[in-house]
Amino acid sequence: FDPFxxxxxxxxxxxxxxxxxxxxxxxSEGQCHIxxxxxxxxxxxxxxxRHRDGDAxxxxxxxxxxxxSGGAGGVxxxxxxxxxxxxxxxxxxxxxxxxxxxxxDGQAGLDLLMSDRRIDLVITDIGLPRLNGRQMVDAARExxxxxxxxxxxxxxxxxxxxxxxxxxxxxxxxxxFAVAHLAARIRAMLERAQG
Numbered sequence: 001f002d003p004f005x006x007x008x009x010x011x012x013x014x015x016x017x018x019x020x021x022x023x024x025x026x027x028s029e030g031q032c033h034i035x036x037x038x039x040x041x042x043x044x045x046x047x048x049x050r051h052r053d054g055d056a057x058x059x060x061x062x063x064x065x066x067x068x069s070g071g072a073g074g075v076x077x078x079x080x081x082x083x084x085x086x087x088x089x090x091x092x093x094x095x096x097x098x099x100x101x102x103x104x105d106g107q108a109g110l111d112l113l114m115s116d117r118r119i120d121l122v123i124t125d126i127g128l129p130r131l132n133g134r135q136m137v138d139a140a141r142e143x144x145x146x147x148x149x150x151x152x153x154x155x156x157x158x159x160x161x162x163x164x165x166x167x168x169x170x171x172x173x174x175x176x177f178a179v180a181h182l183a184a185r186i187r188a189m190l191e192r193a194q195g
Contacts, residue, residue: 074190075117077101079109079124079133080152085175089123092179096186106131113140113147121189123150137170148189152177 025032030048076098080086086102093100101119103109107130113119122140124133131139137149151172166172173185 073097073099074120075099075101076121076123076186076190077103077109077112077119079103079106079122079128079136081105081125081128085125085152088179089182092183093186096183098186098190105129106133106136110136110139114143119144119147121148121150121186123152123186126151126153148192150185150189 025046025048030046033045033047034042035045036042076093078086078089078093078100079102080089081104083104086104090100090102101112101117103112106124106128109122109124109128110131113122113136122137124136126133128136133151137147141147146169149170151166151170152175153172154175171185171189173182
């Protein structure tokens with residue numbers, strides 16, 4: 001279940017499939033078992049708790065109304081070169097009720113940030129083609145001084161924080177992340193921006 005591990009050739013897999021399945025199983029209070037035999041193949045079984053019609057939603061889990069109203073109209077720019085990860089984040093944003101823009105590299109992200117479009121939050125990978133995430137943000141902050149930024153990294157978050165990488169209005173999340181954790185970070189940053 002190690003994230004970003006793949007046996008496929010470079011460019012033919014993200015290595016996120018099994019870690020996403022594992023995260024979904026844990027989030028659903030279920031389990032995932034994998035049986036593999038050389039030459040015979042692999043069997044993946046996902047065990048989820050049974051839902052009964054009379055069961056109440058778990059406390060702390062937002063109902064459909066909370067999901068739809070949670071966004072309050074914020075606009076989020078997602079800058080991520082991995083199509084799968086970018087798509088996942090865009091889906092989370094839609095479910096939370098936010099409008100989303102997307103760019104696949106740092107230069108495309110900067111082009112959007114230098115336009116007149118409303119952007120309340122940027123979610124960006126640090127390692128991007130053409131311009132890295134930090135270079136993109138530094139250039140954009142010359143025009144948008146109060147820009148809120150959520151960096152994503154596959155490296156140690158504590159090391160970046162300790163090195164003074166983050167400035168006011170910036171935070172970081174380490175890949176792989178639970179969808180609920182990402183959603184909480186997005187909400188917190190946008191609520192601070194609006195408050």
